[in-house]
Structures are given as C-alpha cells and as structure tokens.
Amino acid sequence: MGKDTLTFKINKARNRSKSICVEQPSKFEDPELDIDDENGSLSESYDAVLSDTQVKPDDITEQVIEKVLASLPNNDTSGYVKTLKKIKWNEIKIGNRSEKEIQEIFNKAIKDVNKTRTLTEILNDAKKRMESFEQHPDHPKRPKSLFAMYVQDRFQQIRAENPNIETNEIMGKCSEEFKSLSEKKRQKLENRYAAALEEYNEQMSKFQLRHPDLHKPDKKSRGTPKMTSPFAYYWAERSKELEKPDIKAYSDARKEYAELGIMEKVKYIRQYFQETDEAALSKPERKAYLEARGAPQKPVSAYAAFFQSHLEEYKHLNSTDRMKRIAEKWNKLDKETKNKYTSEANIEMELYNIKWKNFLKTLTKEELKWIELPNPQSKRKKDSDSEDNVNKKKSKVTKPSSSSIPEPVKPPEDVIAYFASKKCDGDKKAAKKKWKSLKDSKKSKYERQLEELQTTYFAELKEYLKSLSHEEVKAYKKRMKQNVKTEEEDDDSESDSD
Incomplete structure (x- = not known):
C-alpha cells in the first residue's frame, strides 16, 4: 500500500x-x-x-x-x-x-x-x-x-x-x-x-x-500487553530503537515488515506461536511460515503451465492483449496437445500430494491448528472424478503394465520407518525405542539417507508416470489411493496396540 x-x-x-x-x-x-x-x-x-x-x-x-x-x-x-x-x-x-x-x-x-x-x-x-x-x-x-x-x-x-x-x-x-x-x-x-x-x-x-x-x-491489563499479531513483536522491538515513536515510524515499520525475508519474518511468527494460546496468521505470514518449514510448492494448472511457456512469444504486447492472445491459442489447441498439458499437470499434482502427506507428518498439532493448512487437493479433482464416474461402468480399472519403465519402489515415509527397515526388521515399536538412544549425529545420518532416497524416488516416479497412457495414470491414482487407505488403517491399529 x-x-x-x-x-x-x-x-x-x-x-x-x-x-x-x-x-x-x-x-x-x-x-x-x-x-x-x-x-x-x-x-x-x-x-x-x-x-x-x-x-x-x-x-x-x-x-x-x-x-x-x-x-x-x-x-x-x-x-x-x-x-x-x-x-x-x-x-x-x-x-x-x-x-x-x-x-x-x-x-x-x-x-x-x-x-x-x-x-x-x-x-x-x-x-x-x-x-x-x-x-x-x-x-x-x-x-x-x-x-x-x-x-x-x-x-x-x-x-x-x-x-x-x-x-x-x-x-x-x-x-x-x-x-x-x-x-x-x-x-x-x-x-x-x-x-x-x-x-x-x-x-x-x-x-x-x-x-x-x-x-x-x-x-488484567497490567504487565506486558497481549500481542495480537507477529507484526506486534516486530513493532515492539523496533519502537525501542526510536526516540519518539509516531505515526510515520509505525507506517515505515509496516513497510519494513512486509519486505522482510522469509526467515526474518518467521522469527516473529514463532514468537507469536510460543506466547499465544489462540492464534491466526494472515495469508502472507502463513505462506512464509510453511515455506520456512519446508512445505512443498503447489504445482501450476495445465493452463498456467501453457500460459508460462508462451509468455516470451507475446512479450511485445501489453499484459491485457498478451493474456487474450494466449487464451485464444489455448482454446484452439487440439485435444491431444491439451491432454498432454493436463497429464503433465496431473502428474505434478500426484507428486505434490505425496510430498504434502510426508510434510504433514513433520508438523505439530499446534502448528496444524494455528496455520489452518489448506487442502492440497487440486481443483481439477472434480473434473477427474466425474470422468472416472463416466468410465466406471465401461470397464474395471486394472493395474497399469504397458510401461517399459519399471515402477519405482516407494521408500518409507518417515525416518522411524526407514530406521526400522534398516535395523529392526521393520519392527516400528523396537525402532522407536532404539531411536531415542541414538546420538544426534547418527539420527542426522539416517535422515539424510532417507531424504536422498525420497528425492530419487520422486524423480523416477515422474518418469514412470510420463510413460503411462492417460487411462493408466488414472488406474495408478486409484490404486495409490487404496494403498494410502490401507496404510492409514495399519497406522490406526498400530497406535491402538501402543
């Protein structure tokens, strides 16, 4: 402003x-x-x-x-x-x-x-x-x-x-x-x-x-006043440096805070979390905090990807004409080319959903409540669901098998599961006990190994999905959803036994 x-x-x-x-x-x-x-x-x-x-x-x-x-x-x-x-x-x-x-x-x-x-x-x-x-x-x-x-x-x-x-x-x-x-x-x-x-x-x-x-x-008002936003902590710190805080100083501080880097801003957001029982972040603050915590970046839609790839072609036009030209070009695309962009976007979204699920496991209950995490599901979900319903009666979805590239093996989703597979024959209960007694250097070693495995897996999965047909990608998505449901049921029964 x-x-x-x-x-x-x-x-x-x-x-x-x-x-x-x-x-x-x-x-x-x-x-x-x-x-x-x-x-x-x-x-x-x-x-x-x-x-x-x-x-x-x-x-x-x-x-x-x-x-x-x-x-x-x-x-x-x-x-x-x-x-x-x-x-x-x-x-x-x-x-x-x-x-x-x-x-x-x-x-x-x-x-x-x-x-x-x-x-x-x-x-x-x-x-x-x-x-x-x-x-x-x-x-x-x-x-x-x-x-x-x-x-x-x-x-x-x-x-x-x-x-x-x-x-x-x-x-x-x-x-x-x-x-x-x-x-x-x-x-x-x-x-x-x-x-x-x-x-x-x-x-x-x-x-x-x-x-x-x-x-x-x-x-109740005695002592330190209640801070009502992360910016309040920034202003409290900044105003101590000023001889006479006034309206102009406050205005300048607002601008300074808006221009802070992510990690600098997160410092004040964390202070706010630690000292506030009930908190609500603004959208820019939520975005900054999620980015600092390592949240995966949500992929763009099929049209957005097409739009970005044609910006250079129409850079000589003003923004309104440029948007109009690219939209016209998109509408004139043949079905096969348009499906190519859609499939690519769906693949990116599938990878994102897997990364997002892993990311959620790294957050505390307080963070989940305060940040009000958005639903990562794509807006295209409705379209794909309706498409699934149309084809449901025509044929049963089977496991894709026509790809020349083998399906990559999915690594464990968290470090305890990975540690269990390496040292405890997959026994998570035993792994949790052993993990607690490990030195930090050893823990870091396993965390790095898992991170490398997951990075390789996502790269291989992307290539694998690209090699599938449109119908096979849909079949793969359905199978993965069923696997996720089974994993969640296993996790629930495991927590009950604990």
Whole structure:
C-alpha cells in the first residue's frame, strides 16, 4: 500500500475517549495501530465521519453480539474475515429487525475494535467495552481522523461550488481527492493530527488528575500487553530503537515488515506461536511460515503451465492483449496437445500430494491448528472424478503394465520407518525405542539417507508416470489411493496396540 494511500488511527486512544476506565497516556498511545479506511468510508454519512460524540449502545446491540457469538464454533481460531463469511445472517432473528439491519448493528458494534484477532475475541472485546461504556461531560474528545479532517475542510467548499450536489456525491469527491493528495498536503494533515493528539493527551492527563475516582485500570491489563499479531513483536522491538515513536515510524515499520525475508519474518511468527494460546496468521505470514518449514510448492494448472511457456512469444504486447492472445491459442489447441498439458499437470499434482502427506507428518498439532493448512487437493479433482464416474461402468480399472519403465519402489515415509527397515526388521515399536538412544549425529545420518532416497524416488516416479497412457495414470491414482487407505488403517491399529 503506497504512502499516499494510508491513513492511520491509534485504536486504543480512541477507545479511551469512549470509556471512563482510561489509562495514563504514554508518549505513544498504542504499540499496534489499526489502519483507517484510506479511501474514506463512503458507507458513512458526513455527520458520522465528523461526529465526536458516542451514543450509548442499546439492548439490541448486546443481543446481536450474543446471537453472533452463539453461532460461532467453540474452537474459533480462524481470522475474523474468514469466520465472518460463514455466519448465516438469515438464521439470526431479533424481533422484527431485518437481516440488513442486524448486519449494520453488528458492523457498528465492532467498528473500532482491533481486528487482528479471531471474531470471538473481537466480540468479547466489544461486549467488555459496552459494559464499561460511560461518558463524563469533561472527558476530552479524541481528535478526528485524517480523512475526517479533510472532509471538514472541503465539504462546505464543494457544496458552495455545486449547490445542487448530494451529500453522498460530496463524500465520494472527498474520497477521490483524499486518495490523490500530494505528499506535502498529506504531511500538513498529519502534522495537524499529531498536534491535536498531543493536546488530547495533555487534556487526558489533567482529566485523570481532576477525576481520580474515574480512573479504574483493569487488573488484567497490567504487565506486558497481549500481542495480537507477529507484526506486534516486530513493532515492539523496533519502537525501542526510536526516540519518539509516531505515526510515520509505525507506517515505515509496516513497510519494513512486509519486505522482510522469509526467515526474518518467521522469527516473529514463532514468537507469536510460543506466547499465544489462540492464534491466526494472515495469508502472507502463513505462506512464509510453511515455506520456512519446508512445505512443498503447489504445482501450476495445465493452463498456467501453457500460459508460462508462451509468455516470451507475446512479450511485445501489453499484459491485457498478451493474456487474450494466449487464451485464444489455448482454446484452439487440439485435444491431444491439451491432454498432454493436463497429464503433465496431473502428474505434478500426484507428486505434490505425496510430498504434502510426508510434510504433514513433520508438523505439530499446534502448528496444524494455528496455520489452518489448506487442502492440497487440486481443483481439477472434480473434473477427474466425474470422468472416472463416466468410465466406471465401461470397464474395471486394472493395474497399469504397458510401461517399459519399471515402477519405482516407494521408500518409507518417515525416518522411524526407514530406521526400522534398516535395523529392526521393520519392527516400528523396537525402532522407536532404539531411536531415542541414538546420538544426534547418527539420527542426522539416517535422515539424510532417507531424504536422498525420497528425492530419487520422486524423480523416477515422474518418469514412470510420463510413460503411462492417460487411462493408466488414472488406474495408478486409484490404486495409490487404496494403498494410502490401507496404510492409514495399519497406522490406526498400530497406535491402538501402543
């Protein structure tokens, strides 16, 4: 996100202005800021954008929060956006309120809550704020956001220039202008905001001195604040190096964090895992963590492979024309050529699925829960399944045998099984006991040997699958699925006997 398109707000500072349970303001209000709507929210009216007052939440809001909480899963560990998409709003009934009204009440209730958490945490936080919601007539007012300041400056000017213009059109115009503000003008706004915030902090300090009875810090909030994302650890570390952390420093830190290398970013992700009971990673963080843990790379689809192989041919065209030309060329391909790309993609996917299954065994239960691992199955699965169903009645699938290349022998999937085959005649129980007493150097030796075996196997398997016909590849896939099922049943019975 570019510098000219960011507007920042200090979330907890705003929360303090809504509650009598305020804390002593520090030099910088919050170790982790939320990003405001950089475009200016067009769903809000002019009055809503500029409003400094808060209306006390009514019982309806509490009911909405309770109903939504009740609809969430007990083990809610997903990011809030993902969970939000699964809510069945038509099943949440409150009096004669419409589905749209309920959603509007819900959105308003969580508007100013930090959203880098699960939806359950967000709603519990919103409930807590409602319970402590009070306003004192002398309570200082939080300064307006950058966008609200800009609207305040421009609204009447635009109205004067266009007397017949509607309010929502003025807001749209303000939004467009705000997005394209020059560096100089944006800096002026930020300076005004910083000055207003400094004055607010001074007023808040005086307010607390005048009304010590209203200052009731939550005992649970003492000590180190809860870190809500891996970035929070990066910012906490980075801000210690700064003499006076401010909005610009936070903005720069966000950019720095986004550009960190995988291993540098994983350092903060691991910290987050170690110190957080319930965690949810963003997609880039999940991708970085999986890559660092050695997850196999998902192969591209048949069309994507075709597209990549023809990029050079049309590099003289702009991106839109290039995509159009390649798509036309793909659609004109004869069935045999297209099947060649499809078969190659299916082979790559089969190899990927085997590698993925091995990779899953290296992860802990906590990692599986936190990372929310995606399903590695290809989207082409439905197509192949329907194709299988059509051919099922025609003939029974048999083991492929026409290849001149022998089928490679699959090595053990994990190091214990490999060690058992080498030293314990395949007895896994005995191998586990012996393995524990082995020196690390010996363990590393067996791990390296297995890795070499698996690398060779995947290379040989790829060549073997290439030598099969389309029907034989399908037969091989079916046989491998049956083998996997048998292996899983064997593993289950083995764990039961343990």
